[in-house]
Amino acid sequence: VSEPESQFVSPLHALSKRVGLIVLAMSVIMVGVTLSLGRSITRPVRALTRAAQAVSRGDFDAGRVEVHGSDEIGVLSLTFNGMALGLKERQRERDIFGRVLSPEVREKLLTGTLELGGQTRRVSVLFSDIRGFSSISERISPQEVVKMLNEYLSEMTLAVRPFGGYVNNFIGDAIVVIFGAPLDQSEAEHCAVAAALSMRERLRGLNRRRVARGEDPLRTGIGVCSGEAVAGQIGSMERLQYTVIGDVVNVASRLEGLTKELSDYDILINESTALPLLSRAELTIRALGPIKVRGRNEPVNVYAVIDGDEGNKDQSMSFVNHRAPGE
Numbered sequence: 001v002s003e004p005e006s007q008f009v010s011p012l013h014a015l016s017k018r019v020g021l022i023v024l025a026m027s028v029i030m031v032g033v034t035l036s037l038g039r040s041i042t043r044p045v046r047a048l049t050r051a052a053q054a055v056s057r058g059d060f061d062a063g064r065v066e067v068h069g070s071d072e073i074g075v076l077s078l079t080f081n082g083m084a085l086g087l088k089e090r091q092r093e094r095d096i097f098g099r100v101l102s103p104e105v106r107e108k109l110l111t112g113t114l115e116l117g118g119q120t121r122r123v124s125v126l127f128s129d130i131r132g133f134s135s136i137s138e139r140i141s142p143q144e145v146v147k148m149l150n151e152y153l154s155e156m157t158l159a160v161r162p163f164g165g166y167v168n169n170f171i172g173d174a175i176v177v178i179f180g181a182p183l184d185q186s187e188a189e190h191c192a193v194a195a196a197l198s199m200r201e202r203l204r205g206l207n208r209r210r211v212a213r214g215e216d217p218l219r220t221g222i223g224v225c226s227g228e229a230v231a232g233q234i235g236s237m238e239r240l241q242y243t244v245i246g247d248v249v250n251v252a253s254r255l256e257g258l259t260k261e262l263s264d265y266d267i268l269i270n271e272s273t274a275l276p277l278l279s280r281a282e283l284t285i286r287a288l289g290p291i292k293v294r295g296r297n298e299p300v301n302v303y304a305v306i307d308g309d310e311g312n313k314d315q316s317m318s319f320v321n322h323r324a325p326g327e
Helices: 005-056 072-101 103-110 133-139 142-163 188-212 247-259 272-278
Strands: 115-132 166-171 174-179 222-233 241-247 268-271 284-292 300-306
Touching: 072 103, 072 272, 115 133, 115 142, 115 188, 115 241, 115 247, 133 142, 133 188, 142 166, 142 174, 142 188, 166 241, 166 268, 174 188, 188 268, 188 272, 188 300, 222 247, 222 272, 241 247, 247 268, 247 300, 272 300
Parallel strands: 222 268
Antiparallel strands: 115 174, 115 222, 166 174, 222 241, 268 300, 284 300
C-alpha cells in the first residue's frame, strides 16, 4: 500500500500546533496568575513602605494602612498601625511635656541625664514683671486678665527663645528666665541682656496693638544678675522642678523690683553682668553706683541698660547711694 508523505505528516503537524497553542495558553495563564499573586503581595508592601515614610516625617495621620485578611501581611499591617498610633501618642505627650518643662529640660529628663540634685554653674538670671499689675487686674475681668497675660507672656517667650533663654517659671505676671542652664552658654551675660532688649522691643510692638484696640499700654521692669548658682532638679522623686538656687536669683529679683524706684530705667543689671559687656559698642550701659536693696546687707553695684539714643556709655557719672524703701 502506498500513501503520500504529506497525508501521513499532516495529523502530526496539527497535533504539534495544538500542543503549542495549549502551552502558550498555559504560559499566559501562569504569567497572569503570577502577576496577580505578585500584586497581591507587593501592593500591601508598598502601602506599608509609604506609611513608614510618612511616620518617619512625623505625619502620623498618613501613617496608617488598610488591613486585608489575616495572613502574615495582614498581621504585619495591624501591628504597624498599632505602632504608628503609639508613636503618635508618644509625640503628643512629648509636646505637652515640653510645654510644661521646656524642650531642653524635657530631652535631658527623657535621656536620663537629669537626676535629683544639681551642679554649680555660672548663670545669668532674668526677672521681669508688669508694673501696676494689681491695679490693672481690678479694672478688668479675670477672663480679660488671663487673655492679657497669655498674649504678654507669649511675646516675652518669643523674645528670649532666640538667645537660648530657658523659661524657668511664670509667677503670675512675672517671668523668670535662665541663661547658662540647663545648656552651657559661653556668653550668658550678653544673651541675657540681648534678650532683655528684645523683650523691651516686643513690648513696644504689643503696646501699639493694645493702644489700637483702646487698651492701656503695659510697663515692665527687668532685672538681670549673673553669678554662680546650683542648677538642677529640686524637690522630691514624686514632684521635681528644674531650677537654679543661689544668691544670684535673689539679686535678680531685687534688681527687677528696684526698677520701680528708679523709674527712669526699665533694665537693671549687676556688675558681673555689666563688666563683660562694656566693650560692646552696640550696648549703652550706665553705671548707677552701689545701691542698697531690700534683704541684703551689702549694696549692689547697679548698671542700667538704656536706649541707644539716650547717649553713649557713661561710666563717669557720679555714684549715688540709693536706699530701697523701708531701709
